[in-house]
Amino acid sequence: MNMSLEGKTRRQALTEFREAEILAAARKVFGEHGFAASTIEMIAAAAGVAKGTLYLYYSSKDEIFWNALSSRFREMIACGKQEVDRAEGTEAKIRASLRVRFEFFRSDEAFMRMYLTEFGQFCGPGGLHRLPVRELYTESAAYLAQVLAEGMQKGELRPGDPLETAMALMELTKAVFAMRFSGLAGQNPEFDGERFVFNLFWNGVKA
Amino acid sequence: MNMSLEGKTRRQALTEFREAEILAAARKVFGEHGFAASTIEMIAAAAGVAKGTLYLYYSSKDEIFWNALSSRFREMIACGKQEVDRAEGTEAKIRASLRVRFEFFRSDEAFMRMYLTEFGQFCGPGGLHRLPVRELYTESAAYLAQVLAEGMQKGELRPGDPLETAMALMELTKAVFAMRFSGLAGQNPEFDGERFVFNLFWNGVKA
DNA sequence: TTCAACTGACTGACCGGTCAGTTATATGAA
DNA sequence: TTCATATAACTGACCGGTCAGTCAGTTGAA
Numbered sequence: 001m002n003m004s005l006e007g008k009t010r011r012q013a014l015t016e017f018r019e020a021e022i023l024a025a026a027r028k029v030f031g032e033h034g035f036a037a038s039t040i041e042m043i044a045a046a047a048g049v050a051k052g053t054l055y056l057y058y059s060s061k062d063e064i065f066w067n068a069l070s071s072r073f074r075e076m077i078a079c080g081k082q083e084v085d086r087a088e089g090t091e092a093k094i095r096a097s098l099r100v101r102f103e104f105f106r107s108d109e110a111f112m113r114m115y116l117t118e119f120g121q122f123c124g125p126g127g128l129h130r131l132p133v134r135e136l137y138t139e140s141a142a143y144l145a146q147v148l149a150e151g152m153q154k155g156e157l158r159p160g161d162p163l164e165t166a167m168a169l170m171e172l173t174k175a176v177f178a179m180r181f182s183g184l185a186g187q188n189p190e191f192d193g194e195r196f197v198f199n200l201f202w203n204g205v206k207a
Numbered sequence: 208m209n210m211s212l213e214g215k216t217r218r219q220a221l222t223e224f225r226e227a228e229i230l231a232a233a234r235k236v237f238g239e240h241g242f243a244a245s246t247i248e249m250i251a252a253a254a255g256v257a258k259g260t261l262y263l264y265y266s267s268k269d270e271i272f273w274n275a276l277s278s279r280f281r282e283m284i285a286c287g288k289q290e291v292d293r294a295e296g297t298e299a300k301i302r303a304s305l306r307v308r309f310e311f312f313r314s315d316e317a318f319m320r321m322y323l324t325e326f327g328q329f330c331g332p333g334g335l336h337r338l339p340v341r342e343l344y345t346e347s348a349a350y351l352a353q354v355l356a357e358g359m360q361k362g363e364l365r366p367g368d369p370l371e372t373a374m375a376l377m378e379l380t381k382a383v384f385a386m387r388f389s390g391l392a393g394q395n396p397e398f399d400g401e402r403f404v405f406n407l408f409w410n411g412v413k414a
Numbered sequence: 415t416t417c418a419a420c421t422g423a424c425t426g427a428c429c430g431g432t433c434a435g436t437t438a439t440a441t442g443a444a
Numbered sequence: 445t446t447c448a449t450a451t452a453a454c455t456g457a458c459c460g461g462t463c464a465g466t467c468a469g470t471t472g473a474a
Contacts, residue, residue: 036242036243036244134389137391155414156413156414157413157414158414160403160406160407160412161393161395161403163392164386164393165407167386167391168382168383171378171379171382171385172375172378175374175375175378175379178378179374182341184348185348185371185374186368186371188368191368196367196368196371196375199365199367200372200408201411201412202412202413203365203410204407204408204409204411205364205365205367205408205409206364206365206409207362207363207365
């Protein structure tokens with residue numbers, strides 16, 4: 001974080017730093033225990049502040065959750081769009097999109113765990129409709145769907161519903177991380193999740 | 208339910224019926240609101256009994272949850288195993304396994320919603336490790352993994368980790384239902400989820 | 415001295431689980 | 445069949461613990 005941009009006082013910079021600290025703590029706690037089992041006090045403790053301080057920055061548990069998840073998620077979407085634009089050709093664009101997602105998840109375990117444990121929940125039929133999680137999810141699928149639609153148009157990909165296919169790829173990625181982190185599968189250190197997902201998505205299982 | 212089997216009094220039959228009623232109500236409520244947001248009183252109301260009555264049949268909210276989910280899930284596993292055994296050849300076995308899953312989800316929306324909203328959650332890193340959900344999940348993947356392993360052996364399928372691949376298929380199935388029911392995609396009535404999942408899994412997206 | 419930042423004891427709502435009391439059903443003697 | 449008794453099934457007010465959110469008081473930088 002650049003803490004000395006012109007136009008920002010030391011105070012403002014400290015405030016932003018504190019906000020980022022709180023959100024990082026929130027991701028850690030929410031990722032470890034899930035939304036319901038996480039308490040405001042756990043988050044405050046993880047951030048090294050008192051309970052009341054959180055309410056100087058955010059007005060509710062929901063808002064902390066939403067900011068913790070969406071801020072990082074939006075970074076991931078932006079980065080994904082950029083890399084996809086940079087890549088040439090359908091296959092390379094799909095690989096780029098996968099690479100960004102794997103890198104974000106690998107480099108920020110708290111974020112990944114939070115996404116794994118809570119995102120599906122919130123998007124699903126019983127999800128917290130009070131939060132615009134669905135829009136975020138849709139947005140992250142949309143640019144990938146665009147790539148797939150063009151690939152289908154050109155005849156490089158089998159015809160099908162691009163949005164549905166894009167979401168399937170995202171869910172496949174999620175599944176691989178979920179298996180790894182829940183200890184259900186993918187424990188072999190030689191197992192390359194990114195390669196596995198791409199191969200399955202691109203070629204299927206048939207020999 | 209056969210309520211007049213020899214050896215069962217009217218009482219016993221009614222008791223079993225009541226138990227089933229409670230579990231069905233539990234699936235409905237848990238599926239609609241998720242575990243944390245569902246209260247014992249909501250379930251009691253849905254079952255048409257008082258709060259205390261639930262505790263005559265089950266000893267805790269956890270136990271109700273576990274019975275509601277696992278009883279139906281085990282039926283699905285048993286049915287899947289049977290159909291897979293009956294089918295001949297790798298492709299037919301995979302199709303059979305998919306068909307059973309789709310049929311169970313389609314025929315019992317409450318169960319499907321409960322599975323969608325809560326299963327991943329419980330298996331995941333932040334999951335309720337106090338419940339043996341993971342074992343159930345592993346078991347449901349294992350027989351499919353067996354089929355895939357044999358297919359790989361025979362050279363009909365690309366080589367790979369069978370368990371990982373089996374779980375990927377299960378997650379793909381889940382994803383399709385989740386999209387449909389969350390209204391995010393797959394809304395076109397002509398969209399055939401079962402066909403979509405099989406094609407993607409079998410052939411991949413590449414033309 | 416000023417005041418923004420921070421604190422943590424406190425409040426009120428909520429909910430899982432209990433249990434003393436009520437109702438429904440079965441039994442069997444008259 | 446009728447009534448008395450026993451017991452199983454059920455009820456819902458209540459209890460204790462938890463936790464999101466508040467606010468009067470404290471701290472420390474400028």
